[in-house]
Amino acid sequence: MTGDDRFTRDFRESRADLPLGTRNEIITGPVTNWATDFSHLEPEWAADPYPIQDDLRQRCPIAHTDRFGGGWLPTRYEDVAAIAYDTEHFSSRSIVMSNFRPPREAAPVGGTPPISSDPPFHHDARRLLLPAFTKSAVAKREQATRALCHSLIDGFEGQSTVDAARDYAQYIPMRVIADMLGFPPEDGPRFREFIENTLEGVNLPPEERLARMESLFDYLLAQVRDHVDNPRDDLTTYLVNAELYGRKLDPSHVAGTMALLLIAGIDTTWSAIGASLWHLARTPADRERLVDEPALLPTAMEEFLRAYAPVTMARLVKEDTHWNGVDMKADDWILLSFPAANRDPEQFERADEIVIDREVNRHAAFGLGIHRCVGSHLARMELRVALEVWLERIPNFGLSDPATVTWSTGQVRGPRTLRLRIDQARSPA
Template sequence: MTDTAPVDDWDTDYDIFDPGYVRDPAPVWDELRERCPIAHTERWGGSYLPTRYADVQALAKMVPELSSSDPLVTSPPPEVIEDLLADPTFEKYGTNAAPISEDPPVHGWTRRLLLPHFAPKAVESHRAYTTELANRLITEFIDDGKVDGAGQYAQQIPPRVIAHLLGIDESRVEEFTHWIRCLLELGLTNPELRIKYRKVIRQFFYEVVEERQANPDDGFVSALLAGTDDEGNPIDPVMVVGMLNLQLIAGIDTTWSSIGSALWHFGTHPADRERMATEPDLWPSAIEELLRFYAPVTMGRRAATDIDYGGVTIPQGSKVLMNFPGANRDPEMFERPDEVILDRPHNRHVAFGVGIHRCAGSNLARMEMDIALRTWFERIPDFEVSEPDEVTWAGGQVRGPRYLPIRFPPSR
């Protein structure tokens, strides 16, 4: 899809898929903030990368000047986009992932329909299931004294919670995980793979919507189908397909990456691990700090017009990366930003974004992190990453560990 030559100049030729950047992007952000706070590249379809907190926040609020219609961080070649738009299956299944892919006014009413399902009280209704799930997963490996903390634990929780939320059979979870990896991880550099699994996911949810239309119930999908837009019109079922699509692509990889990054941190920082094992009251602030430090998500925006900002002209049609992880490491905003401070006060991180597109599912993600980590520490308080050099990370749209070997005293 693009040149994979080594980067010579991060100001004008950055590569978000560079292996060193994927392992640890913070040193690059630090250099760019001082020298070129809004960098540019022609790789992966071309994009601009802000690194300062104030700039990321300001750019994220530029709606619709920076349109949300193309939220992925890479752009397929023009001929691939033309083929996508000409594909009749997308006319049937739609291409939206509302509200994240929509600008006002559609963004407003689609978000309004989702928010009640992710309010604190609604999220609490999934706590018992999530707790049982975390314990069930740990029981499967606790006698072994070792586990892939990413693949066997962190990666297993969010897809099952989302399936529970949507009223879908949990047995489809392995498929969900594969689909999302093909879309948001492997597909970012392979547009044909990305498009293939966009079709797969949308066809799946189209069938879910058809079934709920024929057999409505009191669940999430039926509630969306029963909703209306701002003018009181019934919702097009294809729009609901897109809203369900969003639950999968936004609610799985992001949260499993956050859980996995937290396990990686505690497995490589024994003092922090020991502190959490003995001071469980720290969990609320610790989770916010882990979200800040290991913020997983970078979103894309498309310039709907020429934009002059910070001495940089962003031409119409250009992609801008909402670098929330980089903003969370800005020393102008956070004291000692490159340290995890478990009891950090006044933590105004932007791990969930900022502005009208701030993550609607943040309450659910926090609940999943809270249960996943508390349950782990209750049952496995003493653990470490056994082979740090073998840990693998995914980067690009969502950064997090994909293989995380952990060892601990086996249960007796």
């Protein structure tokens, strides 16, 4: 057996041996009291979580639920930050809150390193990815990203309404991540399916969820085989050849990191672009100001990230502990709501307002602590370019029907249907 064949065999075996984890009762349905029975999968949370978070911050800043086997939801910035930095009491071995937990033996690597990794392994796994996400590396992708945005808007010719979420926002990170990993750009629709299975299907029975995940890893295996046979200058070939502690990465590490980049790298930026366009469509004064003052966009963009932060991350309690007034049990979930932290009035002036020229804005949209997003430079570039091109080409737009806007459920929130009325797109400058 050649080394290449051995790698792909080990890759498949690493997935086949994954345990299902601890099974908990599947609990869905209306929430009667968000302080004692919260659920991030309910439609009212997806539609508008901010009033719920504001209410909890006042009367029960660390909410609890018995769903998903038990979990906690801190809503104050200081609590979210404290847990994010506390790797002694809280594990990252699973960052998606669902109806089952991976076994403790999964730590410190986790299923999708480095985001699922605990110290000390996390530091070294994260360091492997840093060269691909530096400002200089990201800058090399800006021209292609800008050309893609223009081509997408070219496709709107003759249309008076478009779905900015499905026809614009989602395609930008899909193409960027596909190019980084060396995946066929025409596979974009499959990426959407993988994202929905992973992030929006968390309450499925574990066996069904695992079966759906297998389609993702079958796809990744096919890409690995192709890269082993045809090495090129991309992130997949880099991971296949990378070494840690003097040896090649385990196939499970390669698979998990590829899955992380494919799913998290797409959904978060897709959501941020969509939410920003949603805000501008419903706030003509902000839209008109950015059209007139394009130099303000980087500042406004940070405010959109603060106010509409897409990502909530999960942690697992390591051992029974009394933390900040509540008794947490081992393997309780913690939902780190960076969106709630970003609207804490103790941390931000006029926290419930969107102030596009806000000068002091130390938001937590990219996370806090050791797991702060390694791809933040890339996400910022994609968001900035997407908005620059849109405002240049389509300066006049608004919501076609606010009632038809839909938002994703789960831990990454962004528009999934966003019908906009648009004027005829201008020609590129």
